[in-house]
Amino acid sequence: MSDVTERTSDPLIAADRVTGTAVYNRAGEKLGTVDNIMIDKVSGKAIYGIMSFGGFLGIGENQFPLPWSQLSYDKRLGGYVVDLDKRVLEGAPSYARDDRFEWTPEYGRSVDKYYRVPSYWD
């Protein structure tokens, strides 16, 4: 299916091909990429986009879970746009890529609270 998902005009993307989809700020500058999506098993709905910012902000290769509501897909750019200030991202919850990271309701709530969105976990 490699043909399909590389076409930005296609409305669907295979979950295993999400990695590398670009994330931009409102000014259209590339911030990083979506590395993964956390999906609710029951509803099939994306709850968090897991982003990395590359070297941007000196954050290195940390993984930043963003509530999905913070990500808007921009067909023209072929990627997601976040309307977040640099300082907000700098202080955002993240974890090291190599961590055997454990996703808990408490962690999820702290992420949702940070971005001031209704919590998935309540």
Place this chain on the structure above:
Amino acid sequence: MSDVTERTSDPLIAADRVTGTAVYNRAGEKLGTVDNIMIDKVSGKAIYGIMSFGGFLGIGENQFPLPWSQLSYDKRLGGYVVDLDKRVLEGAPSYARDDRFEWTPEYGRSVDKYYRVPSYWD
């Protein structure tokens, strides 16, 4: 994140770990596995689960796109349940895993029509 997604009690699953989640029939017999999920880029909602049935039904390793509404997550089983007759599956739209398969609105509509669900593409 490998620890997390292997716990069936966790409500979230990383998109890149979906591969291999079991699919059962109503009798609790394992039919096959979810190999992938096709996600709407904008809404982040799962639209199709891409299944394979292994050797079951002699269908070999074909890929079967199922409208997500046909899949119910069963926490006890730790996998998805489909309420579909063997004959329905035998005649369902599928494509070879190695095909450079092209997902078109026409193909999507044929899948939705086959399973008699409102079409994502209309």
